Amino acid sequence: MGFLEFLIILIVLPMMVAGVMPLIGRLSRRLVPDLIGNVTFFALFVYVIFVAKRLLGSNPAIVQQASWFNTPLNLSLMLDGFSLLMLLTVNMITFAVALYSIDYMEHYGAKANFYALLMLMVAGMNGLILTQDLFTMYVFLEVAAIASYALVAFGLEHDGLEAALKYLLLSAVASVLVLIAIAILFGTVGSLQFGDLAAAAQAPEMRGVIIFCSVLFLVGFGVKAAIVPFHAWLPDAHPSAPAPISAMLSGVLIKVSGVYAMFRIFYSVIGLTPSLTQIILWLGVISMFVGALTALGQTDMKRMLAYSSISQIGYVIIGLGLGTPLGVIGGLFHLFNHAIFKSLLFLNSGSVQYATGTRDLHLMGGLAKRMPITAATSAVGSLSIAGVPPLNGFWSKVIIIIALFQAKMHLVAWLAVIASVVTLWYYLILQRHAFFGKLNEAWSGIKEAPFWMSLSTILLGLLCIAVGLLFPLMINSWLKPAAEALTGPIQVALNFFGL
């Protein structure tokens, strides 16, 4: 096996570059950190698409054993369709965010430190995705979390520091709950490997332990994923962070450290029981509605987007919690799509704040005349997230809703349709207040966002359109293996779409 075929590159490369970044920052404040940061993130993205995808091939899963100078280490990484999809999501969005940061992070300073923390966040997420050991998952969860606390407060403003502290405290409680569950499982089974735990979980005498640990995991990862009622940290943390970090948090971090970790454990380790399915499903419905209705009343652009994330995570939870093959495909597709359009919308809000200095929608108006690229990409993102055809959000929502009807959950299906209408409603409010109508006099002198910021949003906007138009390709090459990793063969479910 060639050096480049070791999946550990996805963890070690960003960590090594993060280690030398502060030294690079002493030599060059901007150009070299920008260059090295973006080249590294681009390399990781390309690695996932070409190398990791090829390594998995048509296998359901592969396990790699790392070695050090031909001495095998007890360091095994597992790659299956689900982890591959998550790796794609993380590294693709990070590259777009890094491009955007070239211009946006200019006025924050300490760019080398910024890229270093971003790399550690990515290394933590990649490690969490690739492990098959429960405690290692916890360790990498903390790597990503610690980096994210600092990144939320990176602007050193009062709001950011306060939000980071709140995020840290709630996240620490969540981590402790997860750690307790891991300790109980380790004490009971004597192993931390997913396979051993899954085999032991089948024993009838384990029922009490499994139920107790399921509750701890549900609350712990529920906080990380910001599912209602564990969402209190998100509406403060996401708006207060610099825009690229808001995009990372809403776009990928809550999905990896919350949704991925929760469902990896529920599907691959302790099993999804019917009662647990019902609890998860209704938590998803509550999140979908509470998030959407709260977003409707916001006047702060980024806060509206933050509440919208809670609502959209609700859809993902409903799809994955439903547990049917079609529901899982819909949930995974919406997870992937939400990463794209929510990152895009947060980056657009950053461009607006960069130009106007405000996040208050009532102070904006007519910005499309001065910022046509931002307005156009924001419209694409808003229509996608609201589920307007033929954009990507439409397909994922429609798959989830059909899966709900198939599972005879008509009430939840109709609630999902209504929540989608509410989503369209508040995104139209956002568009109208920010970009349409008469140009506010105060903004007559503003300019479009700089080149790299615009390029990043254009790429994400095009991705929304391309994934929507080419959704069969996306389903067959990335989503089908991901859903099969969770639920087994799914061809019957895909027949519905003629795929």
Next chain:
Amino acid sequence: MHLFLLIGLVAFTILAVLARDLLKAAIALAGASIFLAIIFFRMGGYYVSVFEITIVAGLITVLFIATVNMTRHQEQDVVESKWPRIIFPLFFLLFLVVDFLVMKKLLGTIPALQSAETGTFGEILWGKRSFDLIGQIGVIFAGVLSVLALFRKRSKHD
């Protein structure tokens, strides 16, 4: 003896949470850490015990006390909310009730402890938990970089 150690651990932990004086809170935390280290030692976790004493009771306490002393001259009279003083004891009582009612029954359902990973400290750390080591390096990096980022001075170039 175990009961005495557990009561000591809980008492010092509560003191650390409720103490108004940060210095006293830091010292109470160190006290709790010493009790925890003794419990670890008595249960056979010698390495964990040594780490707990040196890192938490020692190094971290020194860092806390140094930080508190450095920031003392900036202290101002801040009106504190009384809610934590009411909610925390209530929550603690609730926890005790739940613990008494549920945990005993739950622990009864847990099968006998399995033999966990065996071997020397070095064998487990380097041989069996290599992946965690990489993660731990990441945690240390993240901590150091967070301090560098959050305690930076903005230069005129920025």
